Amino acid sequence: MTRRGALLLVPAVLLLLVFFAYPVIWLLMRSASAPHWGAQNFVWLVRHPVYLRVLLNTVTISATATICCVVIGYPLAYSMATGSERTRRLLGFLVLVPFWTSILVRTFAWMVLLQRLGLINQFLMWFGVVDRPVQLIYNRLGTLIGMVQVLLPFLVLPLYSVMVRINPIYERAAATLGASPTRAFLRVYLPLSMPGLLAGGTLVFIIALGYFITPALLGGPADTMVAQLIQQQIANFGDWGHAGALAAVLLFGTGLILLVMRSVFGTRDAWNVM
Amino acid sequence: MERHVRLANKMLSFAWWRMARRAMCGLTICYLVGPLLVVLVLSFSSAQFLTFPPPAFSLHLYRNLLQDPRWAASFVTSLKIMIPSAAVATLCATAAACGVIRLNAKAATLVSVLILAPIVTPVIITAAAIYGLFQRLGLNGTIGGLIIAHTVITLPYVFITVSAALNAVDPRLEAAASTLGAPPLTAFRRIVLPLIMPAVLSGLLFAMVVSFDELVVSLFISTPEVQPLTVHMWSDVMGDVDPTITALSSFLLCISLLAVFAQRGVRLMLRRSDVDLETAASS
Numbered sequence: 001m002t003r004r005g006a007l008l009l010v011p012a013v014l015l016l017l018v019f020f021a022y023p024v025i026w027l028l029m030r031s032a033s034a035p036h037w038g039a040q041n042f043v044w045l046v047r048h049p050v051y052l053r054v055l056l057n058t059v060t061i062s063a064t065a066t067i068c069c070v071v072i073g074y075p076l077a078y079s080m081a082t083g084s085e086r087t088r089r090l091l092g093f094l095v096l097v098p099f100w101t102s103i104l105v106r107t108f109a110w111m112v113l114l115q116r117l118g119l120i121n122q123f124l125m126w127f128g129v130v131d132r133p134v135q136l137i138y139n140r141l142g143t144l145i146g147m148v149q150v151l152l153p154f155l156v157l158p159l160y161s162v163m164v165r166i167n168p169i170y171e172r173a174a175a176t177l178g179a180s181p182t183r184a185f186l187r188v189y190l191p192l193s194m195p196g197l198l199a200g201g202t203l204v205f206i207i208a209l210g211y212f213i214t215p216a217l218l219g220g221p222a223d224t225m226v227a228q229l230i231q232q233q234i235a236n237f238g239d240w241g242h243a244g245a246l247a248a249v250l251l252f253g254t255g256l257i258l259l260v261m262r263s264v265f266g267t268r269d270a271w272n273v274m
Numbered sequence: 275m276e277r278h279v280r281l282a283n284k285m286l287s288f289a290w291w292r293m294a295r296r297a298m299c300g301l302t303i304c305y306l307v308g309p310l311l312v313v314l315v316l317s318f319s320s321a322q323f324l325t326f327p328p329p330a331f332s333l334h335l336y337r338n339l340l341q342d343p344r345w346a347a348s349f350v351t352s353l354k355i356m357i358p359s360a361a362v363a364t365l366c367a368t369a370a371a372c373g374v375i376r377l378n379a380k381a382a383t384l385v386s387v388l389i390l391a392p393i394v395t396p397v398i399i400t401a402a403a404i405y406g407l408f409q410r411l412g413l414n415g416t417i418g419g420l421i422i423a424h425t426v427i428t429l430p431y432v433f434i435t436v437s438a439a440l441n442a443v444d445p446r447l448e449a450a451a452s453t454l455g456a457p458p459l460t461a462f463r464r465i466v467l468p469l470i471m472p473a474v475l476s477g478l479l480f481a482m483v484v485s486f487d488e489l490v491v492s493l494f495i496s497t498p499e500v501q502p503l504t505v506h507m508w509s510d511v512m513g514d515v516d517p518t519i520t521a522l523s524s525f526l527l528c529i530s531l532l533a534v535f536a537q538r539g540v541r542l543m544l545r546r547s548d549v550d551l552e553t554a555a556s557s
Contacts, residue, residue, distance in 0.1 A: 005376025012370035012389060012429060019426045020392055023403035030406075072302050079299045091303070093534065098306045100530040100537075102487035104504055104511070105523045109309035111515055112316065112324055119312060119326045149305060181291060210396020212490050217511065227398035234402055234494075247399045254396060 028251070030244030041245035051229065055249065058226040061143060061215070062208035066155075068148045069204050070197065073155040077196075080156070081163035092160075099153035107214045110146045111137065114218070143219040150214055151207060155200035162196025202261045206254045226250050310527055317520040324517055335521040345522065348506035352486055354417055355502055359424035360481035366425070367432035368474050371440050372462070386437075393430045397490045400427070405494040415497030423495055424485045431484055432477030439473030440466075476540040483533045487526075 031041050045051050080091045098106060113119045114136040121133040136142055166189065174184035212227040219225070226246055233243040312326065317335055319328030339345055370389060374382050392400055404423050405414065413419030443466055451461035489504040496505050503522075510516055 005373045008369040008373030008376075009385060012366040012433070013385065015366060015422075015429070016388055016391070016426060019404065019407070019422055020400065021388065023407035024395065024399060027399065027403040027406055072298070072305070075295045075298045076302045079295060091299070094303050094307055096534050096537075097531060098310065100483060100533050101310060102489075102504065102526050102530070104487070104489055104507055105313075105526050106309065108507075108511055108515075108519055108523055109313045111511065112313060112520070113309050115324070115515065118324075122326065149309070152302075152306060206394070206396075210398050212398050213508075227396065230398050230402055231494075234405065240406065243402055247402060250396055251399055254394070258394060 027240070027244050028248050030240040031248045032244075034239075034241035034244065041241040044242060045245050045249070051246075054224050054226055054229050057223060058209060061140065061147070061223065061225060062205050062211075065144055065147045065151060065208050066201055066205045068144065069152050069155040070201055072148070073152050073159065073200070074197065076152075077156045077159040077163055078193075080160050081166070082168065095153050095156050098149070099157070103150050103213050106150055107146050107217045110142070110149070110214075110218060114142050114145065137218055138220040140219065140223045143215050143223050146214040146218040147208060147211065151204045154207060155204050158200040158203065159193065159196040162199070163193050166192045198261065198264075202257060206257055209254055210250055310523075313520050314524045314527060316517070317524040319517070319520075322517065324515060324520070335518050338518045339521045339525075342518075344506065345503075348501050348503045351417070351500060352503040355420045355424055355492075356482055356485040359421045359485050360428060360478055362421075363425045363428040363481045364432050364474060364478045367429045367477065368436050368470075371433055371436040372466075374437065375440055386433075389433050390430050392427055393434075397427075401491040401494040404491060408495050414495050415500050417500060419495055420492060420500070420502065423491050424488060427488060427491060428481035428484045431480045432474075435477035435480060436470060436473050439470040443469050472540050472543040475543075476537060479533060479536055479540065483530070486529070 032039070034041070076091065076095070080088055080095075083091065115121070116133045116135075116137075118136070120136060121130075124130045124134065125132075136145070170188050170192065171184050174188045175181065179187065210227050211225060212231065215223060215225045216228055216231075226249070230243050230246045230250070233239045233246065316324055316326060316328060318331045318333065319325070320330040320332035320334060321328055367389075370385070374385055377385065404426070408414045408419050408423075411419075413422070447465050447469075448461050451465045452458065456464065487504060488502075489508060492502050492505050493508060496502060501509075507519060507522060511519060
């Protein structure tokens with residue numbers, strides 16, 4: 001039985017070894033072997049403040065996007081988890097539709113809205129907030145507006161799956177024992193929902209680190225992220241050494257975060273989002 | 275008396291908090307769904323530019339979309355990639371999921387990590403790596419290459435879905451079938467397969483959507499001659515904002531809506547098969 005079981009694995013494992021594991025390892029090896037063996041590609045990275053700046057940008061943008069997702073995603077997940085069956089279904093549907101919609105479509109929608117004479121600027125001028133159109137796109141603000149919207153479901157869905165399992169009786173018990181709603185929430189509900197918040201937050205952060213589409217379309221030259229730099233190195237310069245070094249840094253960072261989360265929360269929490 | 279006041283205060287603050295939370299949820303939902311609705315409305319605009327609200331309604335953007343053979347060509351390319359890759363990914367991933375549960379814990383973890391790796395690896399790395407490999411194999415810009423790449427990307431999603439369903443299947447059912455004399459293959463086909471079928475379909479659907487929406491890897495490995503829809507849309511969006519894209523976006527939005535509903539349908543099927551199993555077990 002075991003031998004036959006192993007046979008079932010052959011096609012998938014072979015496919016992933018040949019067309020995923022091998023090329024990824026090849027790419028990472030380039031960082032040390034192209035054009036010749038040595039640490040020159042990492043030295044290049046450290047010597048150029050421009051590229052260090054890109055790495056710093058990537059971390060700052062990802063962290064800001066994660067914090068924004070947490071701040072606006074938490075109340076949404078809470079309402080989904082504690083609302084009536086109808087609320088739950090409606091909100092679930094409204095979160096899943098954008099989740100299933102192509103990132104390109106959603107980013108394009110933001111391009112339309114954030115344009116110089118787009119809907120948002122029209123609104124701001126109509127309400128008299130500003131008297132001239134403000135620059136909302138091709139800068140960090142645009143990148144963040146777009147990224148947070150795309151990444152929000154990745155926070156809300158795992159958070160919701162944890163929250164829905166929290167028995168409301170705990171919070172009520174705290175209230176009966178004299179805790180104010182705020183105190184009951186902070187001391188009872190928040191700690192119980194923490195695993196979901198951390199799993200969702202980590203997921204958002206690591207997706208943001210390697211993000212390509214939205215920053216490329218909504219960001220400006222000053223908001224270049226590491227994924228765009230990898231793409232440029234390959235598409236414009238064919239420089240596999242530099243691309244490999246950047247990929248190694250990105251993969252190492254992502255892996256490190258996953259490992260830390262895994263050791264803190266056990267194996268499965270970070271994965272079972274899909 | 276004082277206690278009553280305190281209680282009233284508590285309820286009041288609770289009501290306040292709830293109202294604030296509801297308002298915030300409403301805003302968040304607007305933020306999530308609003309842009310898509312705006313694009314949907316704009317796609318029916320009669321204007322040559324993207325002005326909101328549209329001066330009048332017309333279908334001319336959809337006409338533009340349908341009359342341009344390049345859009346049709348890239349749509350067909352997307353289908354040509356999606357159908358074989360989703361099918362192969364579903365077959366391989368279902369087989370792998372069935373194989374993994376027969377392994378011991380250590381080996382199962384090892385194999386699962388390999389199969390799930392494409393999900394956690396930043397997609398730009400996967401894209402660059404596959405592009406490099408295909409450059410050496412001469413597969414860039416071929417349908418075959420795109421199919422292989424999409425199979426690699428979609429396989430883990432099917433694997434997760436099917437594995438979850440398989441773990442929920444009571445192993446005693448298959449054992450019972452074997453005890454009653456069913457050969458392993460029959461036991462699998464007659465007992466396990468029907469139980470995990472909704473998950474397999476759900477995985478297939480997932481794979482189809484992921485493949486159809488995939489951009490980053492396709493961007494690296496496609497050429498202007500062989501271009502899936504998303505890559506075509508990307509190259510069109512990069513320059514300026516062409517109103518025709520709103521029609522295309524609305525079309526893609528409808529496809530994702532269908533996917534959400536289909537996913538719900540599959541989940542209902544799944545739940546029903548659970549119920550069937552319970553009634554079968556109790557009778």
